[in-house]
Amino acid sequence: MLSNSSKYAIKGVLYLALNSNADHKVLVRDIYDTIHVPEAYLAKLLQELSRHGIISSTRGPKGGFYLSDEDRKHTLLEIVKVIDGEHRLNSCVMGIRNCDMDNPCVLHKLVGGNKSKFINVLESTTILDLVDGKKGVEEFFPL
Numbered sequence: 177m178l179s180n181s182s183k184y185a186i187k188g189v190l191y192l193a194l195n196s197n198a199d200h201k202v203l204v205r206d207i208y209d210t211i212h213v214p215e216a217y218l219a220k221l222l223q224e225l226s227r228h229g230i231i232s233s234t235r236g237p238k239g240g241f242y243l244s245d246e247d248r249k250h251t252l253l254e255i256v257k258v259i260d261g262e263h264r265l266n267s268c269v270m271g272i273r274n275c276d277m278d279n280p281c282v283l284h285k286l287v288g289g290n291k292s293k294f295i296n297v298l299e300s301t302t303i304l305d306l307v308d309g310k311k312g313v314e315e316f317f318p319l
Contacts, residue, residue, distance in 0.1 A: 177269070177294060182259045185221040187211040189255060192231060192243045193307040201233075201240030221259060228258045243303065252306075253298040265295055 178186075191211050196202045204222060208215040222241050226233040230250050233241045256265065268275035268284070269291070275281040280288075 177265070177291065178256060179260050179264060181217075181221060182256045182264075184211075184213045184218060185225060185255050185259045186252060187213060188218055188222055189225065189231060189243070189303055190306060192241055193248060193303050196240075196242035198232070198242060198244055201238065201242045203240045225255065225258055230254055230258055248304040248307075249302055251299055252301050252303070253295070256298060265298075 188207060188211060191207050192202060204215055204219045207213075208218045211218075222231065222233070225231045226241065231241055231247050232244050233239065253265075268281055269287050270281045270283055272281045275284055277284075
């Protein structure tokens with residue numbers, strides 16, 4: 177249900193949550209190999225998140241990306257919406273354009289409830305929730 181772009185963006189944000197703050201900024205070249213995301217692609221994703229105020233960045237010799245305390249309060253859904261747009265979350269899992277409650281695809285009833293639960297989890301889970309105690313973060317990349 178998540179695009180690779182959203183997955184990569186979440187991995188990048190989790191890395192920043194664990195390894196950065198306003199006094200310690202991180203460059204893309206220091207992240208990409210650890211989280212297994214192409215460098216140029218990760219740079220574009222993080223720049224987009226920064227433009228939308230999800231993460232922070234500073235230009236210059238001591239610049240880089242980082243998460244402030246406020247940034248850590250953003251939800252995973254906010255990240256996904258910036259990267260994929262809201263349409264991706266609400267689109268048919270089969271890719272059928274006219275799939276809805278009145279004209280459901282063959283998987284609509286099977287996945288609809290779980291899809292709603294998944295969206296609720298993204299909406300209620302903050303970056304801080306994921307890194308607090310490093311719960312499950314090891315699944316994204318070794319610490």
